[in-house]
Amino acid sequence: MPAALVTALAALAAAAGCSSGAGAAPKITTTARAGVAPTPPAKGAYFGAWVPPEDARKRAPSGSPSASPSDDPSDGASGSPSATGHPSAKPTGKDVDKPGMASVVGFENELGRQLDIVQSYRGWKAPFPADLDTSVLGGNRYLLLTWAGGDTRDIVKGTYDDLIRTRARAIKATGKPVFLRWSRDMDKASTRERVHTAADYIAAWKHLRAIFTQERVDNVAWVWCPSARGFGSGNAGSYYPGDDEVDWICADAQPGGDYDYRDLSEAVKLFLQWARDRPKPIMIAEFGVPKAYAGRRAEWLRAASRTLQDPQVKAVVYFNSDEQREDARDDRRAFSVTGDKRAVSALRELATTPYFNPRNLPVTPGG
Template sequence: MRKALILALVLLLAGCSGGDTDKTPPPTPSPDLSGRPAAVATNAGPFESGPVVAPARGALVGAWIKPDELTHVGRLAAVGSLESDLGRKLSIVNTYRRFEQMVGTPSDREFLAQGATLMVSWATGDNRSILDGEHDDLIRKQAKAIRKIHKPVLLRMRWEMDRPNLRATMWSAGDYIAAWKYVRNIFKQEHADNASWVWCPTAEGFIRGDAPGFYPGDDQVDWTCVDVYAGELFQPIGQLMGPFLEFAAKHPKPIVIGEFGVAKAWGSAGRAAWLRDAERTFKANPQIKAIAYFESDPEGNPITKQFQLTGDRQAFKAFHALATDPYFNP
């Protein structure tokens, strides 16, 4: 009887433990973040990178920094604050645009005037409506806007196109490739030849195996790219993007890590260790010519999808060490 009561009490306590699962990550074995990078796969070049020329050695450092307000002043303040904390200018400023939002805003021009390269993450729409010609005027307008800034731009046309939640507008890999070629041809007609075309799926898409099917071809792509996060899975960055690196090594293109981040869920020490391993991995893969951190805590995201480093002294120190390393200041 006594054993039955104890068992019932244990089951009751287990059932009541509850808690907010958004704040606590699932248990994951601690990875080895101190040794050799988990993946090395490199094309020795030479690389065909388009107007944005890849450095001969080392890699450019950039970021997306979510501003307090999506205004000219807000964008400048966000980037300026991170640059001040790092003690250096960013080589790349990532910026997101909806289909109808044009490049060439006052803040865009200010970043360019300061010597940064814009990486424009452009959320183009439904691929079949693009192919039906429904957005030709909008695409031409964007091509002209990019041409008029007279500076090389990294253009991520519909980044993360392999995400399952985008399938309704991507339709298929074939539709995406056809839309890519259609849009790029309009840019050619408008002489917007200052854009380097960046193809950027997710690391998960390479792990699943479906991302490579979206590749438009070496004649269409200037930079290969991947977005990779230690979010709900805490694994070394090399392990997370290993399948991508193997794919990219087969193509004579420089690599940009379009977004990378390590979630707050993994604690300051874990985040710092992950970033130090990321630095080693980037250096061990010299085909990687640019990296851009995702310095943001998107509103409404659980702690496994919050990546801002500012305010986390230990993690930021690791990123600061990366950003000020001569290798990342070519």
């Protein structure tokens, strides 16, 4: 890591004071190759989002929370099973006509800036890059590729080596920096059947990385991402493969459907405490304010902005979707802000805060 970057990060950590009460961040290291794979900004944090594609509105609800295709290890689908929250006005601007980009550009229109990171979900057996992936990689946005996990024991046995090798070569062939978030939320009980144990998960993670290394894939940053809740109710940290195996540490951090109201600071508190002992940049890959918070959504987002301005947090990704709701009336798991003027305005404030715009991308007036 360049000495200048280390110095800048250390200075920022010493100067920053954030509402979450975090102390100075550790010196940040990464195995990712600078200039080829995504590396953390010297100051601030990238801002990104998951914005479901337009055709997702035509699909039937999944009937269960967190049920994107990436949760099914045998699923070959892409996108999300149900989604709402697209801008009512036809989006305009650069890249709007590229495959899969209409919803992304529409969301950017609402925020008044381009995203740094666009998230994409792919099933374990789904080929990539898909249309959205190719469109993102063709511009100056980073792709966060969330790839589902297969059965960890089968992976270690070599059952899927050909599939893994094919995916590794496909990512290498793009020639563009890619965040790879494999088998997210591995600590949840819903994944136990294919994850088995923490030891099995770690062995599978190392097996994947070994194949990517054999294929000389150096444009990937490996993102390890359990649930934030797993640091309180479970043992998420036991799934950590080690500092030499991980580039970014991450958590999915919605406030939880069993709370009437809960600040993001509470949702990420134990995860951030755990992360202080790891010299890694932090990504919050799925965070969102529930529609159930109604008039307090803007308040929640402004508090979240303060919490996330943490010297170790280097990327945040908003989950602008309602697909996790259990039914049409489940507003505790609905996170799209589109159509809620006050929430959109507050998210725009967050996204255009200099801390979350480290590349100094243009900001349009409005909001």
